[in-house]
Amino acid sequence: MNTLHKVFHTNRLVAMVAAVLVLTTLSCQKDRDYSRPPDNKNSFDGDKIAAFKNLTDDQDVVWAWDMPVGIVGNKFPSFLLQFTKDSTANIFSVRVNGIVADLTSLYFSGTLTEDEADLAAGLVNAFDGLSDSDLREILDDPRNLDYKNWVLELLPNYENFNSEGFYQEERGGKFDFNGPVQVSLTFHNSKLLANLKQNRQLDFDFRILSYTKDTVHLDGYFANSANKSTALLKTKAQPGPFAAGSSVIIAINPVKANVKFVVGGVTVGVPAGYNTCLDFFYKSFNQGFDAKTGYGFLPNGKGTAVAPDVLKSAKMVTVKKALNGDPIEAPAGTVLVTLSVINTDGTTKDIDVVKN
Incomplete structure (x- = not known):
């Protein structure tokens, strides 16, 4: 086979005005009411309570995490969050098993000709050790067109149709709502999110820009994150x-x-x-x-x-x-x-x- 190319990738007037303002304020001063409003409406605490209720009211649903850049190989939302009223969150994913895994499945399917089986085995050997994300990037390099065409002979829609796995990534991670001005959603004790932040893929601390009962728009504080602006989409499926x-x-x-x-x-x-x-x-x-x-x-x-x-x-x-x-x-x-x-x-x- 051809060589596989790897790509990785005071002035005075001011004083006079101030004096007039002070005199006016003293002459018109009234008793001020410093008591707390009777409820949490239109307050920061109220916003936190409302945001928490929105995410946890129906614990049977999951929120699909829609991101600009895929993390687990799919072009659709593949991370899912399940929020509970005890302030814990479970993280799930729909992960592509990978081109190598799919070629291996074809090899053992009993449907290939001898030449096709040899091609599948050769491709599996050539791609050994490559992550699926790196492999897909490599196949998109014009220098590797032969390899891409060989994959397409066996998997003509490999870019968009793959074998998938449904996995529980983490269980019982903590989350809370905080922030001095705007409500923030922050995750704790998540090794996965910490690793993703380290790799500049996804933060674990977000501003909640807006939300409805079905959609929550998030903006990460980590400016270099590939997925700074994301959204949570509610789904029961x-x-x-x-x-x-x-x-x-x-x-x-x-x-x-x-x-x-x-x-x-x-x-x-x-x-x-x-x-x-x-x-x-x-x-x-x-x-x-x-x-x-x-x-x-x-x-x-x-x-x-x-x-x-x-x-x-x-x-x-x-x-x-x-x-x-x-x-x-x-x-x-x-x-x-x-x-x-x-x-x-x-x-x-x-x-x-x-x-x-």
């Missing part, structure tokens, strides 16, 4: 099924897997130019996030002319459930993944991805 479904789809090789789409007991016809409906889905949908709907797949505009009827009006596709086990060893007839199509008109329809 858990990402676990999405991550599991994505991993199953990659593991069976979405381009060549012998699977079919079944809707209401009827097999969906394969779009012209594609091996299977799953091949169409993998190439025509990217992984993404919607605050109300959660994590899933968004149409990227490809293949619209030949899209199956069940996907023609899709606004987003989510994962309802995924096989808990090895999809390669599953017998024919097994439902590997059940997708839920959310259409632009609000209607929904389920698709079973069935192993032939």
Whole structure:
């Protein structure tokens, strides 16, 4: 293979005016009321209480952390926070397993030709020791176009569709609201956030610029942070099924897997130019996030002319459930993944991805 290029990357008038002001003040002085307002409305303490209530009132939801720069390999919000009334926070993530992991899955899928298997093994060896973020940057370097094209032969939508993992990063970290003028959200005892700040990726101390019941806008004090301006987006949709479904789809090789789409007991016809409906889905949908709907797949505009009827009006596709086990060893007839199509008109329809 070609060489892989690594890129890393008083005057008097003033006195007279002051004297007049003093005399005027003394002659008109009235008793002042220094008592505390009867409640916390329109006060800093009131702002803190309201901000805390907004984040913790519904402890069943998670807040997806929307950042300008991805941290765990995804182009959509992949860090999630769960706030509790005892002032602790749990941090979760949806992490890309990585190109190497996906190539390895393809190798063991049993779907590759001998030449394709050799290519997959060669790429895995060439990329050994590289982090996934560095590898993606390397593949975007024009000097490494051959390598990128080889990856695209096996994973034609690797930039936007990957196997995923859902992980608990930290549990029970402390948070509080403070600040002399403007309410700040500060995290404590978080090794993860401390490391991210050290790497200039994300702070652990933020000004709350504004918030609604569904969105909190944050501004970090650390000027050099890549993610100084961020937002928390409220969602009740858990990402676990999405991550599991994505991993199953990659593991069976979405381009060549012998699977079919079944809707209401009827097999969906394969779009012209594609091996299977799953091949169409993998190439025509990217992984993404919607605050109300959660994590899933968004149409990227490809293949619209030949899209199956069940996907023609899709606004987003989510994962309802995924096989808990090895999809390669599953017998024919097994439902590997059940997708839920959310259409632009609000209607929904389920698709079973069935192993032939």
